[in-house]
Amino acid sequence: MNEPSKAKLLHSGWVLKKKKKKIQGYARRWLVLYKDGTLAYAAEPDRPFRGAIDVPHASVSSDKRHGTVHVDSGSNVFHLKMLNDADFETWRSKLRTFLHPWSAAEQSPMDFKSAMQCLERSDDLLRSSSDTLSGVQSMSPSPQIAGVITALKQIQGEHSVIHHTLQRQIRSGDSSVSRSGTPMSGLAFGGGTVSAAGLAVASASTPEDADFFDANDNGDFDFDYDGVEYQIEEDHGHGVRGAIEDEDEDDDDESDNEEDEIVNTAKNVTYRRELPSPIVGEEVSxxxxxxxxxxxxxxxxxxxxxxxxxxxxxxxxxxxxxxxxxxxxxxxxxxxxxxxxxxxxxxxxxxxxxxxxxxxxxxxxxxxxxxxxxxxxxxxxxxxxxxxxxxxxxxxxxxxxxxxxxxxxxxxxxxxxxxxxxxxxxxxxxxxxxxxxxxxxxxxxxxxxxxxxxxxxxxxxxxxxxxxxxxxxxxxxxxxxxxxxxxxxxxxxxxxxxxxxxxxxxxxxxxxxxxxxxxxxxxxxxxxxxxxANMPPNPAVYYGFTYFAMSLNQITDDIKDAIPPTDSRLRPDQRAMEDGDIDAAESLKQTLEDRQRERRKAMEDAGETYRPQWFHLGPQEATAPEWVYGTMGESDYFQKRKNVIHNHAKWSEVAGSSPVLVTFFTFVYWV
CATH class of the missing domain: 2.40.160.120 (Porin)
Known part of the structure; x- marks a missing residue:
C-alpha cells in the first residue's frame, strides 16, 4: 500500500507482529505511528506498508507481563509484542494519546441494560448467520463451514451465560463491573475471563484478548467516540492470553510450573537475526x-x-x-x-x-x-x-x-x-x-x-x-x-x-x-x-541458515548461567568459525580432536566403556529408539538444569560480578 498518512511521524521502531495464520507465530516488523493516529507496519523501513489502523477509532488492549499490545479496529487487528520493557511503555504511552482519557477514578458503572440490548442484537445476528450457513452446508457440505457453524453455536451458548449473569446483577443492583475491566463474579471485560471455552471461540477473531466495547445510551456501539483502552490485569496468572492458549492448563502440574519459571527467566530475550560473520573459508571440492x-x-x-x-x-x-x-x-x-x-x-x-x-x-x-x-x-x-x-x-x-x-x-x-x-x-x-x-x-x-x-x-x-x-x-x-x-x-x-x-x-x-x-x-x-517461515535475505551469505538456525549457537542472558560445560555453544572451534576466524577454528578443531583420541585410547587401555550422561540403552524394539532419555536412578537433564539455576541464584552473591567465578560455579553445579 502507499504511504498510509500525510501527517508527521510521531514514533517508529521494530516490534514483533503476529502473522495472520496461527501457526506462523510472530515476525519482525517496522511499526510507524503518525500524529493523526494512523498506525502502520512494513517488513523493513524502506519497504511498502502492508497495513494500517486508525487508532482513535480502535480498541487497544495491553499486557505488561507479556509485553504485548493489541490494536483492534473491528475490521483489522494488530497483535504486537514489544522487544523490551522500555519499548512496551513507550508504545503504550504514544497510543494512549489517541484514546479516551479514562482513569480508574473517573470510570462510572456500566449500563447493564444497554449491554443486554447489545447481546440480544448480536444473538440475532449469530442466529441469522448460523441459519444462512446451515442452508449453504446442506447444499454444498464443507468441513470449514461446519466448523464455523459449531463455533457460532458455542458463542451463542457463551452469550446465554453472560445474559443470565447480567440479569442477576441488574436484579441485585450490583454495579461492580466498570469500563476498567474489574472482575465481577468471574466475568471481566477486557482484563479477566469469561470462560475458557468462550475465549477459545472468541480467539477466532482476536486470538489473544477478548475485547468488549461499551454501548452508548441507545445501546449502540459508539465507534464515533475516541478509541478505548483495556489493560489486562497483571496479577491474574497468565491473564486472558493464558485463558485462550492454555485453557486446559493445570496450575498444579509440575511441568507447567517449570515452564512458567522458564518464561520468567527468558523475559525480554531477543534472538539475533544475523550471524556475527558471513561465510568464511574457501569451499574445498x-x-x-x-x-x-x-x-x-x-x-x-x-x-x-x-x-x-x-x-x-x-x-x-x-x-x-x-x-x-x-x-x-x-x-x-x-x-x-x-x-x-x-x-x-x-x-x-x-x-x-x-x-x-x-x-x-x-x-x-x-x-x-x-x-x-x-x-x-x-x-x-x-x-x-x-x-x-x-x-x-x-x-x-x-x-x-x-x-x-x-x-x-x-x-x-x-x-x-x-x-x-x-x-x-x-x-x-x-x-x-x-x-x-x-x-x-x-x-x-x-x-x-x-x-x-x-x-x-x-x-x-x-x-x-x-x-x-x-x-x-x-x-x-x-x-x-x-x-x-x-x-x-x-x-x-x-x-x-x-x-x-x-x-x-x-x-x-x-x-x-x-x-x-x-x-x-x-x-x-x-x-x-x-x-x-520466510528465509533471511541472501541466505547463501550465511550458510543457508534460517532465522531459527541463526539463534541456535547464541548464548542469551537467560541461559548463560544454565548451560553445562558440554554444550555445543561452548565449543571454541565452532565459535571461532562463527566469528569469522577460520585459521583459529582449524587449529582449535585439530586440538579438540587430538585430545578426544587421547581420551578414547586411555579408556580403551583401561578397559572402560563410555557411559552417556543423559541417555541409556533402551529395549531393542523396532518401535523404540535405541537410546532412551534419562539415566538409571538419577535426575534427568531438565531437573538437573532446574537445580543448577536454583543453586546459581542462591550463590550468585558469592561470585559477585566475576565472570570467572560465575563460570566456575556453573561448572561445579553440573559436574
Missing part, C-alpha cells in the same frame, strides 16, 4: 575428498574446517523442532486420529525445510559426550541432545512441549554415487501425545547433487512412513525425485496418503517440503497444515 576416500565411512575422515558450517550435529537435530510446538500441540488437541496423524506428518516434513539452502557444508561432528539444549519460552520448547556413541556417531535427543514429547536416536550412513552423495538416515523417532497415541517415523534418504559440476543442491528422496502403533493407522509420504529436464521447479514435491487399520485411504496431503504442506479436502480445496 567435496568431490575431490570423496574420490580420495572411496569406500570409506565419511565419519572416519577428518575434513578441513572449511567443510563445516558453525553448528553441530546436535544443533542440526534441534533445527527439526522449529515448528514442533505449533504442529504437535495441534495434534494433541485434534478430535480424531486422522487429523492427529496429519499434524504429526506435517511436523515430520517441516523438519526438512531448514535444509533448502544447504548444499555442501556439513555440521561439526560433536565430541563424545557433547550436549546441546534448546529451551525456548517463546516457542514452548524443551530440547536436549547428546552424542552417545563415537563411531558410528550416534546422536540421541528428547524434546517435549504442551501435550507432546519426542524421543529419537540414530546415525547417518553414506554412499558415494559418483555425481551425488546419498545420506541414509538410520534410527527411530517416536512421538507421544497426551491422547495416548504413539507414532514412529522412518525417514527418506537425502542426496547432495551435482558434486562434480553444476549448481549443488540437497534433495530428499524416498518414503517417509508415520505409523500410529496404537491404532495401526499409517501415513505414507513420498518425497519425489526431481525431473531431469524439469529444473528447480520440479524439486522438493511431496505427496502423502493416510490409511486406516484396514488399509483404506482416509486422507491425502500434498505440497513441498521447503514451502508448505496441505490436506487435500476435495478437487478444488486444500487445508494448509504448515507453511515455512
Amino acid at each position: 567435496l568431490f575431490s575428498m570423496l574420490k580420495k576416500n572411496v569406500g570409506k565411512d565419511l565419519s572416519t575422515i577428518s575434513f578441513p574446517v572449511s567443510f563445516n558450517c558453525p553448528l553441530s550435529l546436535l544443533q542440526a537435530a534441534a533445527e527439526e523442532y522449529e515448528y514442533a510446538p505449533e504442529l504437535l500441540e495441534l495434534a494433541a488437541q485434534a478430535d480424531n486420529g486422522t487429523d492427529r496423524i496429519l499434524q504429526v506428518g506435517a511436523w515430520a516434513i517441516s523438519g526438512y525445510a531448514s535444509t533448502a539452502h544447504r548444499s555442501s557444508r556439513k555440521p561439526f561432528n560433536p565430541l563424545l559426550g557433547e550436549t546441546y539444549e534448546c529451551v525456548r519460552a517463546d516457542r514452548r520448547l524443551h530440547f536436549v541432545a547428546e552424542k552417545v556413541v563415537h563411531r558410528p556417531p550416534i546422536v540421541a535427543s528428547y524434546a517435549f512441549g504442551k501435550g507432546w514429547k519426542v524421543s529419537a536416536s540414530g546415525t547417518v550412513k553414506n554412499k558415494f554415487w559418483g555425481k551425488s552423495l546419498e545420506l541414509i538416515a538410520e534410527g527411530t523417532t517416536v512421538v507421544e501425545l497426551d491422547t495416548g497415541d504413539v507414532y514412529t517415523i522412518s525417514k527418506p534418504s537425502s542426496f547432495m547433487r551435482n558434486l562434480l559440476a553444476g549448481n549443488k543442491y540437497l534433495e530428499h528422496v524416498g518414503e517417509m512412513v508415520i505409523t500410529n502403533v496404537k491404532t495401526n493407522e499409517r501415513l505414507a509420504v513420498q518425497f519425489k525425485e526431481s525431473s531431469m529436464f524439469g529444473g528447480a521447479a520440479s524439486r522438493n514435491h511431496i505427496t502423502g496418503i493416510v490409511y486406516d487399520a484396514n488399509g483404506t485411504e482416509t486422507a491425502t496431503l500434498k505440497g513441498k517440503w521447503d514451502e508448505q504442506v496441505a490436506q487435500q479436502i476435495d478437487k478444488d480445496h486444500l487445508k494448509v497444515l504448515w507453511e515455512a
